[in-house]
Amino acid sequence: MRITCPNCGQRDLREFTYMGHAVALNRPAADADLAQWDDYLHNRDNPAGPTDELWYHGAGCTAWLKVRRDTVTHVISDAWLVMPPSKGVK
Amino acid sequence: MMRIRDIGPAVSFTWDGKRLQGQVGDTLASALLANGQRVVARSFKYHRPRGIFTVGSAEPNALVTIGSGAAQDPNIRATVQEIYPGLEARSQNRWPSLGFDILAINDLASPFLSAGFYYKTFMWPRSFWEKLYEPFIRRAAGIGALSGQHNADHYEKAFAFCDLLVIGSGPAGLAAALEGARAGARVILAEDDARMGGRLICDNALLNDAAAGDWVDAALAELAAAPNVTLMPRTAVTGAYDGGTFGAIERVGLHLPHQPELPRETFWRISARRAILATGAIERPIAFANNDRPGVMMASALRSYLHRYGVAAGQQVVIFTNNDDAYASARDLEGAGVQVTLVDARADAVAPAGFAGRFIAGAQVCDTRGRMGLRAVQLRHGDGRTEWTRADCLGLSGGWNPSLHLACHMNGKPQWDEGLSAFLPVPGMVPGLDYAGAANGQYDTAACLAAGQTRARAALGDLGLSLPAAADLPKTPQAAARPMLPLWQVPGKSRAWLDFQNDVTTKDVALAARENYTSVEHMKRYTTQGMAPDQGKNSNVNALAVLADVTGRSIAQTGITTYRPPFVPVSLAALGAGAQGAGFAPQRFTTSDAASRAMGAPMIEAGLWYRPSYFPQAGETHWRQSCDREVGYVRNAVGIADVSTLGKIDIQGPDAGAFLDFVYTNMFSTLPVGRVRYGLMLREDGHVMDDGTTARLGPDHYLMTTTTAAAAQVMKHLDFVRQAHCAQMQVAFTSVTEEWAQFAIAGPKARGLLQQLTGQALDGADWPFMACGPIALGDVQGRLFRISFSGEMGFELAVPARFGAALFDRLCDMARDLGGGPYGMEALNVLRIEKGFITHAEIHGRVTGFDIGMQGMLSRKKDFIGKAAASRPGLLEDGRELLVGLRATNGSLIAGARLFTQGSDAVRTADQGYITSVAYSPTLDASIGLGFLRNGRARMGEVIRVKDHLRGVDILAEVCNPVFFDPEGGRARD
């Protein structure tokens, strides 16, 4: 598998680590109830098909990426930076 | 069998200890054939004598062992192994000898050893399975043997990148590679064989009215001269993976006398933008009674041995075919002076022009004789009449199976083509992989050349390369093949083999079907069809055709099992080359490493780091003596420890404090500059991830420390939280673990040592407990932190790593002068247990802040990672196992022991907790420990049972506060 990092270009799978579906980006508000937190932390659509997920370019630029990948074919169709470069200073 | 044409200078090798002569260019198989060695192996189950069957890497029979001692290499295909001077080859799976094998008795017992028989027996008595049945089965099973010695040979792994990977170098592959070369693309041409050319160098074929080999040589010369082309002979592409990644195994040194510095094999990871599968096709046998005798071979292999190796595999050859291709074998053998009988299953077949031997149309071979080597074959004519005819070699051709395995590696299913009676790849099975030539069912040379050219041009066009005009392809002789007649098995009573390696016969497939293992996967798994080293390359299609027949389905309905990587067997030493042995993981060394080793400290692994266990002194015979002494340094004088392995993360920016407030449970934005605070970090699931101190070095500048074990995990976590949840913050951070060497200076004389070192007073007013700040050591700008992991007056002094070694030496010398010295991990552990400080032995991933008594550190005033999940009722309620101290009342505590109420049985239902850390405290002269005890905080003073079944410990301990020593903490303060 090869992932095109928006910062670094196409790189081998072994430079990246995975952290599940991109719903992890949608952290509930501090005052959300426990049911919302349970859903956020645990429940997943877990689709057999295209899905957005999180990858960490740990052996590269250390950017977290949102990657659209098909869980059946493993074909990657797109990748974005979780934090666009305009934001922040890192 | 005989050599009819020399192919090179003589080479001497041994076979089962016997010295034989081959010639340069021979494979072991061709050399054995030339030497008249008919039996080369025994079959897996029935131990039937077997001979060489094919010419390529799919060989089912001729698996041999090469070499001896640690270099012993089992299950090598004789058809692939090239000979070299001194090659040592041996037969396998026979005892006592290849000629006389005791377990050939299995062949006589074959009715009792039918498919799946073992599922129906060996069940009684139960204890006999492990004691008797299984050991016997295991000894009988297996093919070759490992030496049992550590691998001592050199193997390598490598990466390669290309625009176009061409897999196979027959006419289609060469034509494709030439297009890539001329278009300026980066081309890799990989060929399993030692020589490129595919069937063009195995057949007596013509291109441009000359020997095909001339065209091959010219093509290879052009490719070799092109700087953008890499030719990789002896390289089998083994697997197709995601994103255009292919695995390949190159036989670098296997064909040469042993050279220690030369890798035996190299495993390649090839990243290709496009690939062309031009792997040709594999001829398939026909099942009939006793079709597995030594001397029965594939018809095309006979031709290959003749043309490429100058070996005639028989003197009286019968060719049994259902298609025209085998005619070439008959003609060529006859041309070499061999007596040939051509048996064509097609009733309307006519003898090939110029063939003078006996030709029989509409007939089949239905049986053979010759246990140790074929002597005769039985023919059944169209009218039912049978006859035996003498033969020492039988060539089979049941048609061809495109070698499409790689195309199936990503779960794509090939389609059955009724016209060709073969499975063909369908477009898109592997993204970026196209097919050309026989691998795609195009069997004649002209079609292969054209397909190689057009498919390569299409792929190169996809890549946006500008292509020169297509060159003319070489002229091929006109050939009009008549259709083949599908023929899978010849009816008969005796066993007819499908999978030669696993000894699966048509009877086994029929039995599986009778027992309702009719799914092709069930049949495979029940009979073991296709599960041997050739992975069914020679037999799968035949077997499922037989299954289709007995179940009354078509082949298309029956379906096919899945081909999976690797395409050919790959040595684990090659796949596992590189990061292994001492190089399995990186080694990280502190700046004090050399000095510690010089002092005789045993160095132990701490994650990827090495840390000193203790520093032995003369006269000490047990690590405990050293440890106790070092604990004494810290409690009574001053000790020095390298703590550089802790993760150090430099965090800067106006929002650095807010960021820390979010990742820690407690507040850091309120921390004054020049102060250090202990922080607790949770995972989002509410459990403790890590802990450590963070110092505020400036208004917008913090330095976080993590535990050694969790440094990488914390860094990744911070990157996530920052980028995913705090994108709006003005904060940046980086790991500076390697940049700073840091030493703990702990003990009542720590301040005195530092005063002497720095010339500064460092008094309690300027440097109170938990203060931090810059400090100068001469010209070196360091950092000083007044923190303590021992409970004593303590500092940690950090300097840029290049000064670490010198500083460590200096600190040790100064400490010695004050009655102290360096201390290691053992003492550090004792000191922290005496103080009830936790490590990852306690925060082992399942504990919460509540469990370790730090619920108060979970701020109510702000949100932080893990806050919500930590508030789940189950994580806060009665009955949880809570951190406690334990003090043995008799005997010694042991980590890993379980806790029980005094007097209760040591059974799961009574389990009350466990011990995580123990130490003998020289300070308290007691065996103390930390552990987790159900409702532990409410049980202070209770005496509980400590039980360790594994090591026979059964003692009592008193539950106490985890802070055993100086609970008020006065010693660390002024």
Add this chain to the structure above:
Amino acid sequence: MRFSGLRVITEALRGNKSWTPHWRNPEPKAHYDAIVIGGGGHGLATAFYLAENHGLRNVAVLEKGYLGSGNIGRNTTIVRANYGLPGNSEFYSHSLKLWEGMEGALNYNVMHSQRGIINLFHSDGQRDAYARRGNAMINQGDDAFLLDREGVRKILPYLDFDNTRFPIYGGLYHPRGGTARHDAVAWGYARGADKRGVDLIQNCEVTGIDVDNGKVVGVQTTRGAIRAPKVGIVVAGRSSQVAAMAGMRLPIESHILQAFVTEGLKPVIDHVVTFGAGHFYISQSDKGGLVFGGDLDYYASYAQRGNLPIAEHVIEAGMTLMPMIGKAKLLRSWGGIMDMSPDGSPIIDKTHIDGLYLNCGWCYGGFKAVPASGWCMAHLMATDTPHEVARGYRLDRFATGRGLMDEEGTGSQHNLH
């Protein structure tokens, strides 16, 4: 037909012509008392114990492909009861006892081989954690021994004790652990269930779950609607898709675990051995192949295949631990789809729909669980109450935080195991 050595001999003498189908190919009936969705190991075992333990014989197993086509047919066949946490301890202990009686119960030789498992450790901290686990195993009534380095050397002399990055400190030895022939387990349960009246219906994909008024009433399939008052979802690997038919969103992510086998070799590894400093475990099959595996590929997948980085890492670990396997040749690699739950432990529970039961989340440990999973799922479906050894496998434990079973301590959150 009862199987025995004598039967094999008598049938052979009659030309092996009289063997009969091991199960029928029934057409689906319109109505069953219970439906098990999924004809893998767990589903077949569930059906078997519904019939055997609870007298429910009007039962159908609906299988999308062929029987045993899921993870029962693509695992590394390890059977053990060496868990450390309550909830898992009693369950796997029960499972191992069922394994020990499986041949007798099924009259089918699944080649359960109690050759012993040795989990190696490579630091003092790891030893302490294994000791804690071993003591928990003995508390549960199972067997465990703590070996020191020399103890390991006696049993596994071929390991590399010298030139290795993480020296071997010792091992946790579980003699009753071992292996079994994975396909045979599916077939044995299938044959046993069929014999007890269960309809095993292959090539029958469930396309919908019919719920009326909060009660399950049946399923829609590619072979028509089938009614039943009790439906069990036992489809690890595809749990999210099937549960979605009942409007459920599960705490499951599907991941790939690769496994590997070499060509046949003469006996050389007599135990199951796991490496504690890298992802690698290995045993040798009765046929002679070295069967080994490691960690997840670590990305969500339904592909039943993996990629090279993990394959290479696993084999590097293998070469580090036992360099003698270098000349063995990898023959085949494949992947199974793991139902990964947040805490790494399974779920056997009722759902919010009456009569609909859920069995999922087996992560990479489903094979050894097959008998107890079937036993407890059948108990749950038949009695509507959890079996006592599976009481911990609640679906709501993540919401409440109560009884989380995170054996590895990596977190009760996705993508940490």
